[in-house]
Amino acid sequence: MGLALLSALECAAEGAWFADETATPVPLGVLFGLIAGSVLVLRRRWPVAVVLVSVAVTPAEMGYLLGLVGLYTLAASDVPRRIIGTLAGMALTATFIVSFVRVGQDVRASDLADPGDWYVPLMAGFVAVGVVLPSVLFGLYIGARRRLMESLRERADSLEQELLLLADRAEQRAQWARTEERTRIAREMHDVVAHRVSLMVVHAAALQAVAPKDPQKAVKNAALVGDMGRQALTELREMLGVLRTGDGERRTGAPVPLASVGAAAAAAAARGGAAGGGAGPCIADVEDLVGQSRQTGMVVELAVQGDPREYAPEVEQTAYRVVQEALTNVHKHAAGAKVTIRLAHRDAEVAMQVENCAPGQPDPTSPALPSGGNGLLGMRERVLALGGVFVSGPTDTGGFRVSAVLPAG
Template sequence: MEELVRPWRLGPRGRWWFDVLLAGTLFLIIPFYAIQVMLNGGAARDVDSSSHVADLVLVVLQLVPLLWRRRHPVIVYAIVAGACGLQVLLIDYPLVSQVSFPIAVYSVARYARPRWGLAALAVGLLGSVLGTHDWLSSVGTASTGEVQDGINWSSYVPVALSLATFPVAAWALGALARTRAAYVDSLIQRNEQLRREAEQRAELGATQERARIAREMHDVVAHGLSVIVVQADGARYAAEQDPALAPKALETVAQTAREALAEMRQLLGLLRDGDALTRPQPRLGDIATLVEETRAGGMELTATLPEPGLAVPEGVALTAFRVVQESLSNVRKHAGPGAAATVAVTAAGDTLEIEVTDDGRGAAADASGDSGGLGLIGMRERITAHNGTLETGPAPGGGFRVYATLPLIGLAQ
């Protein structure tokens, strides 16, 4: 899965330095503003030492808290808003440091809960009304020398609306940034969740594949060793009775051992990363070869097999081959000496039927099919995976019977 690219953001150190530069830049404006007032000789207003002290205190209260606006947005906003309120009470003219108020509103809307952002917006709107009233009153008094009665609405409303745009815009930008950050974080979290789920599915698939390989290994080892044991016993007997037959039996033992070893190496290769099978899996036509090998091992075997070239899904063909292989291995292990077996593999309509019976004493053996209990259990798992059925038990007239059906339609190829 393609990894989601995270948007570029300032780190903790970068955010700290950004806030330092922001507050420092605003703070440096004040000396130039004071110098300009002093050079004008106080023509615009009466400049005295007390006003300078009040200005300095207000500037510090309005700008310095911005350094902590990300970690403590509500507290910073309360200090800045309080300083702006003191400004209305102490002086009748604006300060450049008042730009800290919309920055504080933005910080609350961006980093605090939505209700705190709405509260900051409400206070900002109220402050724009009070500030407009205070400044317009001071301007009117300074120009006429008399205190004005009433409110000049033609001047009051435009100024109040103009001042209100600052907290409204700051709140809107902060809320938008908070919503966008939450959306991006949710996308990143969702991407991480999908990635973990994909890894879990891959691990589950690997586990299932290893279980399949274990069943394949059991079938290969059980079949190969059973043939080897039978042929080795035959070779020992031939060496005592008719030495001319011993080489043929030993040749069969060697050939079976080589084939079983090759298949084991292929299956074990699947457990290594990057390895793959170099030989195709057994198909339906390979059952004929399996029958010939079993006959060569000395078992009397009658087989009814489908015509070569019968098209069936690969999974069904492999399952049919393993069912016959496991059943014949069980006959050699449990049916006793001299037992004869019958194999019938037929395609009836949309179903593949497999029947393996013997006339030995297998019905009296362990019902699991082998001492470890993995033979018929693995066989049943294979057939169930293909929505098939399996019947095992004593055959009529004695012996043991394995009967399986596999559907040929509605399967994933």
């Protein structure tokens, strides 16, 4: 608004001078100048109209500020370049013509020697270029810079949206990882402890039944219960120790591998039930599982096909867990049933099958073992994680069969 007012005053003064030169009423010239200069207020909305008005009043030698600001605004706007070039050429031509006439008049009116034919067009060209070109070039620079800043701002907004999306996805992945970790820990706790606790309950029931009749056997069963209880407590302490250590390391910013809990649980189970005392349970330790179940009075047959060999640690542990959990389920749901375990060592895989016969009439003195319903689910998750095949279900004779095939690699 300030530039429009200044332009109106300039055009009014130049209109008064033009009216005096052309013998026109001065108020009319002033009014014409005010109207022409006030057009600058429309420069942001209609820059083309402002430039056209400035070109139109150029012969009256008015509207210099109107032309300068109008050309700058036009060049800085989003008007197509061909229109900018056309209007700038028109302003340049009009200014050149007016300057050519005015310089020619000044040369003829002066008493100096004739400067030559080149002087007038050269001076007129200098004036036209000096009036028009700086405004156009500066406007083009400001327009390009403005568009660049808008592009950078849009890019920054887009990057901010992408970062927010990535943050949401990272939070979802973290939540998924926490859920997977809780599931993994629950599965390890179930696999490591449930088997021993189930055997402890069975031995405790047997102890209660034989104590009045056979004190020596009762003492033997009591010793077995104590040993299994101590083993279960040791495994629990080791797993809880891993969890506490992991929690402390998380507070200090050091990540804890998810497999550490599973590794500790596996090592605990191996120390408690493996004869070899290796770094984790393996297929060779299945014989110890069979022996523990036989001590409870269960009839268990173990058949091995092929030449036993070493497999990857995760394959060994998964095979062990499948057999262990299958035996635990027999203790819970089919106490007294005969069990057949088959292990097959093949070229590219190892297969295992645990099948129990139909359970007989339940013994009223046998304990009722609780079931969480996660045994088969945990076995399936372990086997499928290694790319194996897991099948479970009832048999035609009323028993139950668990089969798994693991790749040897």
